[in-house]
Amino acid sequence: MRTIDVTEITDKIKEMCIEANHFLAKDMDVAMKKAADEEGSPLGKQILCQLQDNLKIAGEDMIPICQDTGMAVVFVEIGQDVHFTGGILEDAIHEGVRRGYIEGYLRKSVVKDPLIRENTKDNTPAVIHYEIVPGEEVRITVAPKGFGSENMSRVFMLKPADGIEGVKDAILTAVKDAGPNACPPMVIGVGIGGTFEKCALLAKKALTRPIDERSVVPYVEELEKEMLMKINQTGIGPGGLGGTTTALAVNINTYPTHIAGLPVAVNICCHVNRHAVRVI
Helix, strand or coil, X not given: CEEEEHHHHHHHHHHHHHHHHHCCCHHHHHHHHHHHHHCCCHHHHHHHHXXXXXXXXXXXXXXXXXXXXXXXXXXXXEECCEEEECCCHHHHHHHHHHHHHHHCCCCCCCECCCCCCCECCCCCCCEEEEEEECCCCEEEEEXXXXXXXXXXXXXXXXXXXXXXXXXXXXXXXXXXHHHHHHCCCEEEEEEEEECHHHHHHHHHHHCCCCCXXXXXXXXXXXXXXXXXXXXXXXXXCHHHCCCCCCXXXXXXXXXXXXXXXEEEEEEEECCCCCCEEEEC
């Protein structure tokens, strides 16, 4: 049994909130530079180069890479041999987000009630997803999610008879409907299977997978490649102004489902696809 004081969790969450909002993850940095080199449209290439300039300035001057610093989504994988001391884990996570957004001078965008709309003034609460895993480590992923892209996400409750072609149509429909609103080039997270809420969680977590890693399931890997090609053939392009780079990656997660259903979720993220990871 390993003991971890929750103050360590708070410190790491604070660091990650600031890091994710100021610097691209390495996989995203590589993908953005590659996209700028390979973009076929002159205007699209100009947009991608401007985005590169924006990222450079953000890193050098320590200002957010986007004015929408997002709602903090936190994935916590907890080894079953870990024991937390010093307080309540969930409180520690929220405190880390609070400190990160206040001390990092990040925009506070969370409202206390979805209809009354009073700002919480510290970007809490976070949205937290827990998973118990073997071992005695804690793996934390912080993924601040802006709502320009979040608002473009969809859940489709397909019929089993719709099959893989129905899944492809759903993904393309979501991307085409999003158009320029999701700040392309996008990263597309897709969840297939489970239930209404499970497929959405699968899609959200798919966005945190390094975009240079493909699914280990052969047919899913082929589907990821095919959908990326088809999305980039839509011509939406960088900034929605046309071009050959509409998406940087399509990451798909699957899960068993009921004989009567085929749930599909498409969670779209903008070109920064912010995420930071720590293992304690």
